[in-house]
Amino acid sequence: MKILNDLFYSKFHEWIKFDGESAVVGLTDYAQSALGDIVFVNLPEIGDEVGVDGSFADVESVKAVSDIYTPVGGTVSAINEALLDAPEKINQDAYDAWLVKFENITERGELLRADEYKAYIESIQEEE
């Protein structure tokens, strides 16, 4: 299970990288592994406004369709269009395959640091 140190994480298994007023969001390695082979990705439109914990995209794997929730509130400023034709990039390298860039960040949800996220994953795995 790959967890990068310089990123923030949400309990919905997204990673977030802040860059001043903007942020890049993607799925974690744990998420892609739990989802299985991803076959489709639906991304928002540039200019869409999303609030914390709102669904802004969905991914379809061979198992199921899952909503993706944003850990920050803001305006979509860019989408990773390459994923629309090649969603398998998320399975190949979840931290390279960013989904969406947000700007004008209005709010931040509950964010975890790498070590906290690692502990969180271990705790949910123990429960099972």
Next chain:
Amino acid sequence: MLIFEKSREGREISLLPICDVPEVMLSPQFHRNMVLRLPEISENDLSRHYSEIGEKTYGVNQGAYPLGSCTMKYNPKINEELAGLTGFTEIHPLQKEDTVQGCLEVLSMLEKYLCEITGMTHFTMQPAAGAHGELTGLLMIKAFHHKRGDTKRTKIIIPDSAHGTNPASATMAGFETVTVPSDKDGGVDIEKLKEAIGNDTAGLMLTNPNTLGLFDKNIMEITNMIHDCGGINYYDGANLNAVMGIARPGDMGFDVIHVNLHKTFSAPHGGGGPGSGPVGCKKFLSEFLPSVRSEEEKGKFCFVKAENAIGEMKSFYGNFLVVVRALAYLMTLGREGVLQASEYAVLNANYMFHKLKDLYPPAYDRSCMHEFVFSLEKLKKETGVSALDIAKAMLDKGIHPPTMYFPLIVHEALMFEPTETESKETMDDMVQILRDLYEEAHTTPDILCNAPITTSVGRLNEVEAARNPILRYQSNDEKGAI
């Protein structure tokens, strides 16, 4: 090989009966201007073609089919015989009522029986499947609120263990869905339900027992909470096979329900369809039922339309011959038989569950109802063999796999539903196969990861199938054109 690939120019058969109505010439605007692409084949080759396909098919007639939440029970042959009677087959939906009294009586009788089993007041036979029934029920819920001028109820509450069709149907009916998590016992989390309920709640959709095969012991509290806030309770009848004749959704506080005649009531399921998902409701919702129902008046049956019917969900009376099969099933079983079917369904599931749970960890370690769910997460971590691999390896052992990766809240889920129609010997075989596979997962995981190898096609590329499906035959000249 497809039948089109066996086609040879000039070969023909005449299987069609002689036309018994006057021939009419269509006006030229409706004439086809291209030759119809049909296979040209002799009767002998056609017969062999279907025998060949039949041999490749696996269904309840071939062996065990423990597909969870699908209730793949045996389809009694007497159903087919009765559904084949000419009084049921050689009729037309536009015939006058007094010429099809027997058919109307069938519709009316099955409605009465379904009401008795579920605790509802009326049923429509029109919906063609379970999810179609869900949409019907939800449109009735919407009509109920709107008729009272209550347009702010836009949300349907659905537990996270629900069938995927529930949120899909709610969305199609124009509702927003609110997901409620399960508690540690696998039931609805009451505290979280409280938070989700409000004056925007149109209703709740629930399966009981749920998709974990567990009966929600708080069901009365749950349905009361929804009623107290002005919402309607919808029962997804997919798992009715566990409680027929024992507990009635109507008595649990449900107001509207669909049942699956192709699951619980022994009509063919899957490729053998078509399905049928009658929707029943309590009296206060009857005015919204779609289409027409058959009612007896002074010894004669006639069609009646509900006052504020939501419209037509399908042409005419639904899949009528499936209704005939379900009625045949219920008349064969009788009152005691219906109860016994459910009792044996639960007994069989528990038998298999307890014979396997030392190797395969249960998602929730409680006695189950008619189905049970294992989580293979530990096995996957230890051996690399996933739920998918075990399912595929079961094909090599000659049995149909269970439902995989569902419910979504259980990782590496396998969900088994043996049904009441499997014998102890068949279940013992299945148990032995699963115990052997567990062993093989530890000794020869590579073989499992490449299963199946004995089937007519090997492991399919699921990603490619989802992304670039080939949905119909393309002839050579069509391929050239593309």
